[in-house]
Amino acid sequence: METRIRRFVPVALAIALLSAAHAQERFQVALWPEGAKGAYSLTLDDYCGDWARGVGETADAIARAEGVRFGFSIIVGQCGRAQWEKARSMAEWGHEPLNHSWSHTCPTEEDWCVASSQRRHWTDLALELDSSTAAIERNVGIRPVTFAFPFDRWLPEQRAALERLGYVADRSGQGGRVNDDEPDLPAHYSADALFPKDDPGRLRFQSFSLDSLPKHVAARGGWATRTMHGVADASWGSLDADEFAAHVRLMSRLRRERKVWSAPPGDVVLYAAMRDRVRFGKAAPGGAHGGMLVKYENELDSLAALRPTLRLSVEVAGRGVKRAWQGDAPAKTVCEGRYCWVEVSPRSGEFELEFE
Numbered sequence: 001m002e003t004r005i006r007r008f009v010p011v012a013l014a015i016a017l018l019s020a021a022h023a024q025e026r027f028q029v030a031l032w033p034e035g036a037k038g039a040y041s042l043t044l045d046d047y048c049g050d051w052a053r054g055v056g057e058t059a060d061a062i063a064r065a066e067g068v069r070f071g072f073s074i075i076v077g078q079c080g081r082a083q084w085e086k087a088r089s090m091a092e093w094g095h096e097p098l099n100h101s102w103s104h105t106c107p108t109e110e111d112w113c114v115a116s117s118q119r120r121h122w123t124d125l126a127l128e129l130d131s132s133t134a135a136i137e138r139n140v141g142i143r144p145v146t147f148a149f150p151f152d153r154w155l156p157e158q159r160a161a162l163e164r165l166g167y168v169a170d171r172s173g174q175g176g177r178v179n180d181d182e183p184d185l186p187a188h189y190s191a192d193a194l195f196p197k198d199d200p201g202r203l204r205f206q207s208f209s210l211d212s213l214p215k216h217v218a219a220r221g222g223w224a225t226r227t228m229h230g231v232a233d234a235s236w237g238s239l240d241a242d243e244f245a246a247h248v249r250l251m252s253r254l255r256r257e258r259k260v261w262s263a264p265p266g267d268v269v270l271y272a273a274m275r276d277r278v279r280f281g282k283a284a285p286g287g288a289h290g291g292m293l294v295k296y297e298n299e300l301d302s303l304a305a306l307r308p309t310l311r312l313s314v315e316v317a318g319r320g321v322k323r324a325w326q327g328d329a330p331a332k333t334v335c336e337g338r339y340c341w342v343e344v345s346p347r348s349g350e351f352e353l354e355f356e
């Protein structure tokens with residue numbers, strides 16, 4: 001991944017200087033929604049695997065109660081009808097369905113990896129990539145945009161095939177490290193895997209304890225992703241329900257304090273990609289509520305439509321914004337010092353601002 005880190009200033013792209021009378025206002029997409037300093041994505045792997053039943057049966061309810069959205073990586077070939085129905089409900093609520101391949105065998109022929117897959121590895125890419133994508137779209141109702149490689153192993157031709165299928169992100173990074181703020185499309189991101197407490201590999205391969213990872217991006221910025229498995233089940237590194245609930249409460253608190261935006265990986269990648277792909281027009285009088293109208297165009301319009309929960313934040317410097325609307329609906333607005341954050345749809349359109 002490119003390492004172009006801009007940690008200290010909001011990304012100053014797509015700046016539109018307005019008419020002379022309103023030259024003080026600049027519109028740009030905020031670094032992260034709600035003024036957060038960093039972003040954090042939690043992904044639970046092996047959904048539909050017998051051993052990871054707790055993803056659907058336990059983790060989902062705990063996270064929903066706190067309003068926390070996570071990614072869940074689906075082993076497509078293991079899913080039965082009841083699990084597909086549950087997956088659809090989870091995705092409709094806001095969790096992101098990731099494709100975790102059809103067979104969950106090793107994508108390469110490396111010895112350790114194949115040995116971990118009952119001596120099997122990928123031979124049929126049409127099944128592992130194309131058929132699994134189609135099955136998720138058909139059964140969950142959302143075409144997946146993020147692919148989680150089993151065992152975090154991959155080959156260049158597999159990444160290329162994912163790009164042709166329209167994926168915007170795949171988990172194929174180096175593990176442990178925190179991703180920068182600006183993933184390019186398609187993003188190849190890293191995750192820190194949660195090891196079982198008694199696994200000696202934990203000391204060598206896991207970089208952060210569970211709670212210290214979101215705290216790290218709260219303090220330093222950037223985008224961190226945690227990969228774990230199930231909750232209260234037989235999965236690798238499974239967490240107790242209480243431990244998982246405590247972590248989810250931490251995510252919820254950091255979001256309320258506007259320190260960390262918690263969102264599934266596909267949302268984070270799409271949001272970051274929108275920062276330099278949204279063009280703002282000049283503000284002009286003529287809004288239905290007597291305010292100034294601002295038109296904007298998002299080059300990623302079609303992708304934004306996949307994630308209806310994604311919100312584009314617009315940062316406004318200069319005078320405070322008294323009120324904002326999108327169409328007839330008030331747009332959520334928070335002003336703080338020189339800046340206001342206005343939430344609007346990620347789809348191209350227009351919004352209206354009334355200044356103080």
Ligand SMILES: [Zn+2]
Pocket residue numbers: 045046100104150151
């Ligand atoms: Zn897995």
